[in-house]
Amino acid sequence: AIWMTQSPSLLSASTGDRVTISCRMSQGISSYLAWYQQKPGKAPELLIYAASTLQSGVPSRFSGSGSGTDFTLTISCLQSEDFATYYCQQYYSFPWTFGQGTKVEIK
Amino acid sequence: QVQLQESGPGLVKPSGTLSLTCAVSGGSISSSNWWSWVRQPPGKGLEWIGEIYHSGSTNYNPSLKSRVTISVDKSKNQFSLKLSSVTAADTAVYYCAREPLAGIAAAGYMDVWGKGTTVTVSS
Numbered sequence: 001a002i003w004m005t006q007s008p009s010l011l012s013a014s015t016g017d018r019v020t021i022s023c024r025m026s027q028g029i030s031s032y033l034a035w036y037q038q039k040p041g042k043a044p045e046l047l048i049y050a051a052s053t054l055q056s057g058v059p060s061r062f063s064g065s066g067s068g069t070d071f072t073l074t075i076s077c078l079q080s081e082d083f084a085t086y087y088c089q090q091y092y093s094f095p096w097t098f099g100q101g102t103k104v105e106i107k
Numbered sequence: 108q109v110q111l112q113e114s115g116p117g118l119v120k121p122s123g124t125l126s127l128t129c130a131v132s133g134g135s136i137s138s139s140n141w142w143s144w145v146r147q148p149p150g151k152g153l154e155w156i157g158e159i160y161h162s163g164s165t166n167y168n169p170s171l172k173s174r175v176t177i178s179v180d181k182s183k184n185q186f187s188l189k190l191s192s193v194t195a196a197d198t199a200v201y202y203c204a205r206e207p208l209a210g211i212a213a214a215g216y217m218d219v220w221g222k223g224t225t226v227t228v229s230s
Contacts (some may be wrong), residue, residue, distance in 0.1 A: 034215075034216035041203055043220035043223050044217075045220070055218065091213075094166055094168075094169075094184060100150070
């Protein structure tokens with residue numbers, strides 16, 4: 001299985017900040033990476049797929065980049081509704097696997 | 108738009124079988140999508156369990172493959188999960204989700220999710 005390391009595990013930030021979350025893969029996956037946002041007690045929501053393609057309806061302050069083994073999710077101007085946990089997921093090879101999550105909390 | 112709703116017992120005894128159903132509304136289960144199950148133990152991350160196409164083709168996570176069966180019922184527009192020989196480690200929120208099609212295979216990412224259902228394994 002392909003494993004990923006998300007960093008940081010916890011990120012303290014303020015509204016208006018630019019935040020970056022990293023996802024590093026145990027092997028190259030081309031651009032077969034998705035990012036999800038999950039709020040407490042809710043299901044995950046797809047933000048980005050194919051490493052950098054924004055899912056319909058997702059605000060443009062979210063962006064993704066990277067290919068191969070290193071990927072980044074960037075929130076350009078953090079809003080109050082963005083405080084949540086973020087997961088990366090690879091779909092290059094079975095089984096699909098998720099990162100351990102990055103919790104973005106209010107500083 | 109497509110909506111998914113999980114249902115099933117919230118409590119299962121150890122060594123028993125966990126059975127869940129995901130009802131698809133607002134669209135057909137025979138559309139060009141794969142259908143997945145994902146679980147999340149309390150306070151932990153996400154684990155992909157497996158997926159099914161309306162033809163009955165399946166893919167499973169090897170870590171669970173010996174205990175998992177995913178099936179589809181086109182007449183009821185739903186798909187199901189069975190997990191046998193459960194232990195406390197199977198206690199989790201179980202989600203069903205939709206995977207778009209990429210060519211003839213699952214795209215791999217999940218664009219529509221159910222709200223999730225909590226299953227506790229306890230005597």
